[in-house]
Amino acid sequence: MIPFSKLERYEGNAHLFELVMMSVVAAYAGEPLHIHAEGLRGTGKTTIMRAARGILPRIKRIKGCVYNCDPTNPHCPEHRGLSKEEINKIGVEEINMPFLEISHSAKVGTVAGSIDLAKLTDPTHPEARLLPGLIPQAHRGIIFIDEINRLADTSPEITDILLDVMGNKPGHLQIEEAGLPAVELPISVSVWAASNPDEDPGSLEEIRRQLSDRFDMVCYMGRPDSVDVLSHMLEENSHFKKMHVYGQEINDDGNERYRRDISQWSQNYEKIEMPDFLRNFIARLYIKHNLESIRAIEAMQQGALLHSVLRGRDKVSINDVIEMVPLVLKHRVDGDTLIRLINDVGVKGPKDGILNFKGRKNSKNSKDNDTEYFQQNARPLKDMSRGELINTEKSLTPDEF
Numbered sequence: 001m002i003p004f005s006k007l008e009r010y011e012g013n014a015h016l017f018e019l020v021m022m023s024v025v026a027a028y029a030g031e032p033l034h035i036h037a038e039g040l041r042g043t044g045k046t047t048i049m050r051a052a053r054g055i056l057p058r059i060k061r062i063k064g065c066v067y068n069c070d071p072t073n074p075h076c077p078e079h080r081g082l083s084k085e086e087i088n089k090i091g092v093e094e095i096n097m098p099f100l101e102i103s104h105s106a107k108v109g110t111v112a113g114s115i116d117l118a119k120l121t122d123p124t125h126p127e128a129r130l131l132p133g134l135i136p137q138a139h140r141g142i143i144f145i146d147e148i149n150r151l152a153d154t155s156p157e158i159t160d161i162l163l164d165v166m167g168n169k170p171g172h173l174q175i176e177e178a179g180l181p182a183v184e185l186p187i188s189v190s191v192w193a194a195s196n197p198d199e200d201p202g203s204l205e206e207i208r209r210q211l212s213d214r215f216d217m218v219c220y221m222g223r224p225d226s227v228d229v230l231s232h233m234l235e236e237n238s239h240f241k242k243m244h245v246y247g248q249e250i251n252d253d254g255n256e257r258y259r260r261d262i263s264q265w266s267q268n269y270e271k272i273e274m275p276d277f278l279r280n281f282i283a284r285l286y287i288k289h290n291l292e293s294i295r296a297i298e299a300m301q302q303g304a305l306l307h308s309v310l311r312g313r314d315k316v317s318i319n320d321v322i323e324m325v326p327l328v329l330k331h332r333v334d335g336d337t338l339i340r341l342i343n344d345v346g347v348k349g350p351k352d353g354i355l356n357f358k359g360r361k362n363s364k365n366s367k368d369n370d371t372e373y374f375q376q377n378a379r380p381l382k383d384m385s386r387g388e389l390i391n392t393e394k395s396l397t398p399d400e401f
């Protein structure tokens with residue numbers, strides 16, 4: 001397996017790399033970010049998502065707790081309500097942040113929980129107990145669902161579970177098993193999904209719009225279109241390289257660096273705040289374009305903060321918000337509305353388009369990181385639904401603030 005840090009990056013997959021990082025940082029900070037990659041087969045969606053397992057940081061849990069109880073905030077039936085002393089007695093251990101997969105043919109018991117048959121049939125001490133499923137075991141980590149459109153099509157029960165788990169941050173889960181009292185748990189997992197909307201049964205939006213809306217952000221994967229990129233991909237993917245360079249070792253230096261950054265970014269994410277003028281800006285977008293989904297604007301705020309943190313900045317800029325617009329809205333509004341909206345918030349040139357916290361143009365002291373970053377990254381926004389470049393020259397007028 002090629003380490004995450006060595007995977008080839010190009011324009012068509014850049015957003016997915018970004019969303020994956022943002023979601024890991026958010027999950028580590030205790031606030032899930034649900035992401036969905038749509039695209040044709042062979043565009044590397046699942047490869048990127050699965051490789052991210054190699055950059056996940058470690059978390060502390062109460063020793064042996066299959067529900068991953070945070071020692072400072074235990075939530076499972078066995079440990080909630082325990083005192084600090086009692087937890088100290090049990091002990092604390094470090095584990096990798098969980099990354100578990102739900103297949104499109106999964107069963108409710110596997111996903112939520114079921115009766116623990118090994119305990120029940122234990123000849124010396126039979127006991128009826130619950131065995132938590134994949135979702136409760138992924139608490140404080142990631143759940144990955146490949147082909148989510150097929151799962152939503154064939155399993156309404158699991159879809160309903162996901163709606164609850166992704167309904168709030170944290171969400172909740174109820175595990176029911178005949179003869180045992182139902183267990184209700186708060187659940188904090190970031191759900192990652194992939195699907196090909198051009199294959200049966202079609203796009204998630206069409207199959208279960210409600211579930212589609214639960215995803216904070218959706219990115220559409222493009223194919224690589226440069227000879228250099230493709231040739232480098234072939235090199236990384238060669239049998240020789242896999243045997244002699246990557247071998248067993250998944251934790252290469254690059255992945256280790258990511259892990260350190262993630263921990264730092266999560267700390268910064270806990271400190272950063274959205275300035276009022278940007279909150280008002282997002283609120284106006286909601287009203288002006290009749291966006292309907294409150295989740296959309298919540299995701300816009302969360303995403304903009306994470307986007308800025310990943311660039312090592314301690315201030316959110318309007319460009320952070322604008323970058324989020326197509327990712328947050330692609331699956332929530334029709335194509336025409338999306339284009340109108342992108343044109344409406346169009347990015348202006350770096351010199352006069354940068355706004356400071358108070359919402360004023362800070363042309364005098366614009367030598368901040370914002371300007372630098374923006375100069376490096378100034379490019380027209382892409383219409384994610386159609387994959388074509390659209391005009392983003394139109395600028396914000398002062399009265400939009």
Ligand SMILES: [Zn+2]
Binds near residue numbers: 062068069077078
């Ligand atoms: Zn526990």
